[in-house]
Amino acid sequence: MTLDQMGPQKIAAELSEMPPASAISLQMSVDNYLDVIRGVLDLFANKKGMDTIYVTATISSEAIKRVLQALDIDTSRIYFVDCISHIMMGASAAQQDDHTTLVESPTMLENLMLKVEYLIRRSQSKDKLVVIDSINSLAIHNNNWILSEFLHILVSGLRSREAFTIILSVEEHSTPEINNMVNLVCDHGIRAGKEG
Secondary structure, eight states: OOTTSOOHHHHHHHHHTSOTTOEEEEEEOGGGHHHHHIIIIIIIIITTTOEEEEEESSSOHHHHHHHHHHTTOOOTTEEEEESSHHHHHOTTTSOOBTTEEEOSOTTOHHHHHHHHHHHHHHOOOSSEEEEEEOHHHHHHHSOHHHHHHHHHHHHHHHHHTTOEEEEEEEGGGOOHHHHHHHHHHOSEEEEOSOOO
């Protein structure tokens, strides 16, 4: 095992040092996705008793739930806004339950924002976390100008509601444009990917 990747405890420790209502860019490598998930959802959010809204644009919410189950991570306070299942599997196959809201497409950013806003307002928890997984996938489906505007509005709204925001980006699929877009709205950056 190499020492150039951050483990889940280190990720959670770094996040715990951030002030409330922070927007954080978390750049990861494909290889340490599971460490990032455990660090963010289990060792950070669950330990702090946060309600988590997980926006999924890369992997279906069903697949992520199976991963969380396999990792023994409590999902009772995790709510999904799934904007990939509908276009991947169609409306009939996409699962919707009390913890999952479907958005028809990752291009429907306004709809995505409304669903996140609704879940934030509905949450009884004092501390809330919104995770966007991932900005790279959203960038495939939207032009940079629209995506940048979406991020500004979303992050500003979440800040005003004292919610924590984590924007995940995959190192191997990032571009300077995506990095600049994320850096403009984030207060802090964590690099959990490979060095060099």
